[in-house]
Structure formats: C-alpha cells, structure tokens
Amino acid sequence: MDHYVYEGAALTVEDIIAMTGGKLGLSEKVWQRITDNRSALEDLLNRSAERYYGINTGFGSLYSVTVSPEGLQQLQTNLLRSHACGVGPAVPQAIVRLTLLMKIISLSQGQSGVRREVIQFLLDLYNHNIIPVVPMIGSLGASGDLAPLAHLCLPMIGEGEVVYKREQMPASRALMLAGIDTLHLEAKEGLALINGTQYSLAWLVYSINSAMRLAEVSDMCAAMSFDAFDAHPSPLDPGIHAIRKQAGQIQSAATLREWLAGSEILAVKKAHLQDPYSFRCAPQVHGASRDVIAYAKGIADNEINAVTDNPLVIGTDGDVRIVSGGNFHAQPLALASDFLSMAIAEYGSISERRGYLLLGGQRGLPPTLANNPGLESGMMICQYTAAAIVNRNKILTHPASTDSIVTSAGQEDHVSMAANAGMKLYEIVNNTWKLLAIEWMIAAQALEYRRPLKTSPLLEEKYIAYRLQVLPLSGDRSHSSDIDTTENFLRQISFSRS
Numbered sequence: 001m002d003h004y005v006y007e008g009a010a011l012t013v014e015d016i017i018a019m020t021g022g023k024l025g026l027s028e029k030v031w032q033r034i035t036d037n038r039s040a041l042e043d044l045l046n047r048s049a050e051r052y053y054g055i056n057t058g059f060g061s062l063y064s065v066t067v068s069p070e071g072l073q074q075l076q077t078n079l080l081r082s083h084a085c086g087v088g089p090a091v092p093q094a095i096v097r098l099t100l101l102m103k104i105i106s107l108s109q110g111q112s113g114v115r116r117e118v119i120q121f122l123l124d125l126y127n128h129n130i131i132p133v134v135p136m137i138g139s140l141g142a143s144g145d146l147a148p149l150a151h152l153c154l155p156m157i158g159e160g161e162v163v164y165k166r167e168q169m170p171a172s173r174a175l176m177l178a179g180i181d182t183l184h185l186e187a188k189e190g191l192a193l194i195n196g197t198q199y200s201l202a203w204l205v206y207s208i209n210s211a212m213r214l215a216e217v218s219d220m221c222a223a224m225s226f227d228a229f230d231a232h233p234s235p236l237d238p239g240i241h242a243i244r245k246q247a248g249q250i251q252s253a254a255t256l257r258e259w260l261a262g263s264e265i266l267a268v269k270k271a272h273l274q275d276p277y278s279f280r281c282a283p284q285v286h287g288a289s290r291d292v293i294a295y296a297k298g299i300a301d302n303e304i305n306a307v308t309d310n311p312l313v314i315g316t317d318g319d320v321r322i323v324s325g326g327n328f329h330a331q332p333l334a335l336a337s338d339f340l341s342m343a344i345a346e347y348g349s350i351s352e353r354r355g356y357l358l359l360g361g362q363r364g365l366p367p368t369l370a371n372n373p374g375l376e377s378g379m380m381i382c383q384y385t386a387a388a389i390v391n392r393n394k395i396l397t398h399p400a401s402t403d404s405i406v407t408s409a410g411q412e413d414h415v416s417m418a419a420n421a422g423m424k425l426y427e428i429v430n431n432t433w434k435l436l437a438i439e440w441m442i443a444a445q446a447l448e449y450r451r452p453l454k455t456s457p458l459l460e461e462k463y464i465a466y467r468l469q470v471l472p473l474s475g476d477r478s479h480s481s482d483i484d485t486t487e488n489f490l491r492q493i494s495f496s497r498s
Helices: 013-019 028-047 069-083 093-107 116-127 146-157 171-178 189-194 198-228 238-242 247-260 282-304 331-358 380-396 418-450 457-467 480-492
Strands: 003-006 023-026 087-090 135-137 161-164 167-170 312-314 321-323
Touching: 013 093, 013 198, 013 282, 023 028, 023 116, 028 116, 028 312, 028 321, 069 146, 069 189, 093 116, 093 146, 093 198, 116 146, 116 189, 135 146, 146 171, 146 189, 146 198, 161 171, 167 171, 198 247, 198 282, 198 331, 198 418, 198 457, 198 480, 238 247, 247 282, 247 457, 282 331, 331 380, 331 418, 380 418, 418 457, 418 480, 457 480
Parallel strands: 003 023
Antiparallel strands: 087 135, 161 167, 312 321
C-alpha cells in the first residue's frame, strides 16, 4: 500500500482519489502549524473572558447560553452524540473514506483550533482502514454536514459502529483490536469535527473522478455508433468547431476524430447528406458536458484545500482572533453538483437516442439487430431498459439546491442541501455508465452487419477485447449479465489513443 505525506501543498481531485488507495501521514511543517494554532486558541481563551460561539456557548439557536469552564469537555462530547441523528442506508465505504481523508486535510490547514491528538486519531482510523458506519440522510449542507460528520467522528469517544476487516462492529471493539485509544474532547473540538462540507464534497469528488472517465467513454461509444450507423463524417470537420470556440466541443470533436482515424466504414461515400442530431451534434452535446465537468472540478479543487468549520482561529502570535462566519455553507458544492447532474444526464440521454436509431432497421441494419427479426427480438428490450434509466435520470436532475428549509429556530434560515445534490449526482453517474454500456453493446452488434468493412484500428482493438467477454448474438438471450459485463469493461478500459 502506498504511503502519502501531506505537506500542505494544494491538492486536486486527482490527488485525493490517488491518496484514498494508501496510508497518510503529515509533514512536520503541517504538524507544527496545527500545534501553533491550538496554542494560540488556548492562550486567547485563558486571557479572555469573552464568549465565543460553540466554544463556551451552546450551538445553533442555543448560542446565547453560556457554558461554564467545567462543562466545556462535556459540551463537545454532547455535541457529537446529539448530532449523530442520520437515517437511511449506510453510505458506501468509498465515500466515507473520502470524507475522512478530506476532514483530515481541512483540519490540518491550521485554522480549526484542534489539538494534534484529534487529527492523529482520524489518521489512525484512516490508516487502519476503520470505516465508520454513516447513515446516508441527515445533512442540510449548511452549518456543516452535521449529522454525517457526527457519525463519522463518534468513534473518537468510543461510540458508534464501524467496519473493520470486513466486519461491522461497535467502534469500541475495533479500537481495542487496532490498539487505538479514545479521546476526551477539549474546547471547540467537537464543533470543528462536525462543522464542514467534507461529506457533501466527498459525493462530488467521487462523481467528478468518475465523470472524467465517463466523458472519454462517451466519446468512444459515440465513435463506435458513428460507424455502426454509417454516419456522415462532415460534422467532425475541425473548422466547424474552431469557429464555435467552445473548448469542450473542440476537445470532443478532436477525440471523435482520433477514435475514427483510419476507419474503412467512414471512408465509404455516403448516400445521405445529414444524420440525426444525436450523431451530428455529438461534439456539441458531449463538449458542453465536458465544460461543466471542468467547472465542477474547479469548485471541488478549491474546497478540498479549504477550511469550512466555524468559528475559525485566524492570525498568529499576538494577532489571534476567533471569528464566527459561514464557511460551512455548501452552496458552491450544491450548485456544482446540480449542474453536473444535468451535464452527466445529457451524456445518457443522447446515448440512448443513438442506440434507438441503431435498432430501427435503417441503413442496412436489421430491425432490433436480430438475426431473425420477428422470431427473435434481438436487442429491442435493451433500449426499453435504457429509456427507463433515462427517465430515472430526468427525475434525479431536479435541483436540490433550489430548496431551503428553516431549522434551529430560525437561526439557520437558508441551507444548501448540497449532500442531497451530491447523492443524486452519484446515482446519475452510475446510471449513465449503464446507458453507455447499452449503447456500446448495440453498436458492437450493429458493427457485425458492416463486415467485411472495418472501423478504425483503435476501435477494432477495443471491439476485439470486448468480444472476449461478450459474444455476438447467435439468437435471443438474456441481456442483463451482458449489460453488467459491458459496464465493467467500459469502466476499466484504457483511454490511451496513441
């Protein structure tokens, strides 16, 4: 297993995804700024009688209640317990591990005021692969992802459930087996743990990473369908895209040309002058979605390196101040997740249309691509399944971020719903992989009817590798396992085209 040392430099989505496969350590420079920040906070508390939100007061609408010095530890412990109020199925372990990693990175920025022991505990969970069980529903994406992050951090006080060595068990048992001690939380630490956007961000980061691969596969599938449908090459002319000046469109058109370079089918003079939009406008549609992926990635890259709890410890030496603000509000993530949901759903929508046309008995292809149409249904119902998935995606693209429900006696009167936006995005991305799998299956079968002509050398290489896993139709058969196998094939494929 790889070992990564976080030295404080800016991280990207790609960095975070790579780091989830290994263990994590912090550089001495990072540890020192954590220690200095905590010392500055303690010094300020010791010499000041002021009230600071969440440090020596209650939370949310209870902010006006002052807590005595003797109650500060209990205050932070109570916070974790009372906010662990999530419901629903357990969050996928990959998302929980991402959340844990990004919580460590955020607290390590040095403005959260927690002790090094707190971050070391989170590192121990991460490096022992002890995954807290986090119910999926409960975050409003403002005042932090309170409920999910409370469940994430309950093991710190020996409570909650975790998965350790593939077994779900009480956190206390896992900590004992791993040789990790629980902690008594000090001033501000419970609040710093549950305040923040890391849960909403984890859904977005995971989906962006998948979406970047999905964008490449979408172009590859469109290229295969292009030849399977005997589409006209003119929409790929680089001059068309250069004068539109849209970066994603230019990139998608170039990618399609690369996939189709040297195709015997494309070189044949076409009887038709134009194709339906799902072929003719593929670069424009795919390219627009690429641009949205790039936008969402920029938002996520910034948030990975951000400090999003509250209050924050700002300044150093004699100029330290505790500032209460609203960095926990996940509106940037909510909007990015909703926007990306629409962009990814469009990949699936146009993919289903290309598959539909390939099954329509046009341009020398048999209806439903059956060997004996009528006696056999061929791939007819694959398109039905695709239509059902597209409908599901349309439902899921309804924005979460346009809703806000008042909580905490009106103190938290506008919330982002970023976590709900992220969960919807996650499902849309996974649904769209299935839609591309169905298009690829259909296009590969249609290609059988173009023989002896071949598609491009690059696509022939992918086609041959695919046929080692999924055979052409020799008659009707169940397609469910074929769809699953095809999805796995596409998810794992290499995108090297040179």
